[in-house]
Amino acid sequence: KQEVTQIPAALSVPEGENLVLNCSFTDSAIYNLQWFRQDPGKGLTSLLLIQSSQREQTSGRLNASLDKSSGRSTLYIAASQPGDSATYLCAVKPRNNNDMRFGAGTRLTVKP
Amino acid sequence: NAGVTQTPKFQVLKTGQSMTLQCAQDMNHEYMSWYRQDPGMGLRLIHYSVGAGITDQGEVPNGYNVSRSTTEDFPLRLLSAAPSQTSVYFCASSFRDTLTEAFFGQGTRLTVV
Numbered sequence: 001k002q003e004v005t006q007i008p009a010a011l012s013v014p015e016g017e018n019l020v021l022n023c024s025f026t027d028s029a030i031y032n033l034q035w036f037r038q039d040p041g042k043g044l045t046s047l048l049l050i051q052s053s054q055r056e057q058t059s060g061r062l063n064a065s066l067d068k069s070s071g072r073s074t075l076y077i078a079a080s081q082p083g084d085s086a087t088y089l090c091a092v093k094p095r096n097n098n099d100m101r102f103g104a105g106t107r108l109t110v111k112p
Numbered sequence: 113n114a115g116v117t118q119t120p121k122f123q124v125l126k127t128g129q130s131m132t133l134q135c136a137q138d139m140n141h142e143y144m145s146w147y148r149q150d151p152g153m154g155l156r157l158i159h160y161s162v163g164a165g166i167t168d169q170g171e172v173p174n175g176y177n178v179s180r181s182t183t184e185d186f187p188l189r190l191l192s193a194a195p196s197q198t199s200v201y202f203c204a205s206s207f208r209d210t211l212t213e214a215f216f217g218q219g220t221r222l223t224v225v
Contacts, residue, residue: 041219
């Protein structure tokens, strides 16, 4: 069974800092990995989707990497802003079923 | 663009009551799914559908039913609500199963007393 872990559960940084969020998964047989943002009381917004054949994806100040062999992904946020404060979740799509597996998320707070 | 619309946003049920959570998408997506989100556990898949007339179970299907009579709608039915079903429920859709970007609704916060 695929397990997805995100550490730390919470992170607080000052504005302007570059930061890295971590996601690890136990089974490397995946189709893709997605990073989502969730604001309090809201739904999930997809940030980046990395297919299994890709090593990274970039969107603005966000860069996500994927190392399938080691079961790891990172989300890099450059020059963090208070508006980046949210919970960030990663999810993997295993090859053996239709179930997208989510981590529990990292709650990020960027202090002005 | 409406995207994925869920109703209601909040609901309180008594144990044993039944209800239907509504989900509609206007993006002509084939794949739709229901998740529940509980504190510290991430999202868990309840049921999913790869197209009209086709549904299947996810990780935690017990106590829930779904149907997919149209491409746009994917309602989730709670047959006899239990306190363990207190959770936040999210509906999601994507163009084709989960190989493409997933779009989520705003969620339904359900409390069973």
